[in-house]
Amino acid sequence: MTIESFFPNQQYSFCLYRDFQKPYEYIKQLLKWKESGRPIRVIVTGTPINYAMAIESLTYSEVDGTGDVYFSLELKEYKFIKTPSSNTLTIPTTQRETKSLATHYTVQKGDTLWLIAKKVTGDGSNYKAIAQKNNITNPDKIYVGQKLVI
Template sequence: MLRTMSFVEPATRKELVLPVTPAEYFWRHPARIEVVRLDQLGEATLYGGYAMGDCTLEDVLLPAQLYPFCVPGARAAPYAYLETLERWCDAGARLQWMVSGTPVNASVLLAEITQGERDGTNDVYITITMRQWRKLEAPVLAVSGGSAATARDSQTGASATKTYTVQAGDCLWSLAEQFYGDGSLCRRLAAANPEITNPNLIYPGQVLTIPPADRLPAANADSPSVQAADRTRTSYDPEAARWRVQLAKEQAAMR
């Protein structure tokens, strides 16, 4: 049976069917295999996880005239096909590559397009190099003390220190909750960032160091500004229609 080979861009639903099905294709489905050399014991082969597949289609014919072996619906417009493929390559478009009558239906990015002519026919021959892609997602971790699960920010890391740029609306408590699942670690997170003199004050654009939970330093003693804030009391005077702010020690002196 005549197979057809096509690329589909799901985001726009645009489909490109190759006008002539390549004579052959080979999809590489690898795994990461690591060889570890152990002193006195020799080599050990270990499985290192899933790896991305890839494929190179060679001598793909984009005809300047319609031949009997062209697929139904083909056009004698080689550079129209080439323009679409190069645009997808330049934009890093996420495509589905499919071969009819087979299980081949892979999510790919076009890594390289090589093109040229031969024989004076004005036909264009191209080589398409594609690589598999997949969407990266944050891991889902169990919540301590319960059976529920929550998605944690992937920047937490179990063994590496990360950085985070403060966004509008962030506070240290919410960041400690996000990265460690425990907002009470906010003061220890502040201690890991010496530029923070008041844990209640962080600013958009500020770059914070986010160490693993087991490397968080002990919380610093409260700064004078934090101590003053803790001693501050506020009250509302409805007759004067204004707020009154006063330190607790000043209130005690007035009694």
């Protein structure tokens, strides 16, 4: 996408707003965005155009002695690339033997909900889910012989 226009140095009758900055302030901002290497957002109101764009090039100059700065801004659609994070779990493609989880557990001497969760599900942090499923408000209060739904 190429945008060609100018930043006015004075108020014109066709300008819809007032109190704008000097033209080179806008040029400085465009150059700053270009040099950052980060995308900008191009939105055209009243249309579905709303794209992340990279600034490929910016050319500008004063043309007619008015101090207006004419520019040409070349943009290219910016594509965000999703890369897996280093802590992403990779799932093997081979079949694994699966064992079914117990649906009930009877509390033994020395058990804690965390130990039970670790033993039954393989992850001690599942103790919260077991407590919730069994309406246990205080996870430290379980009793020998208590039957838990897993």
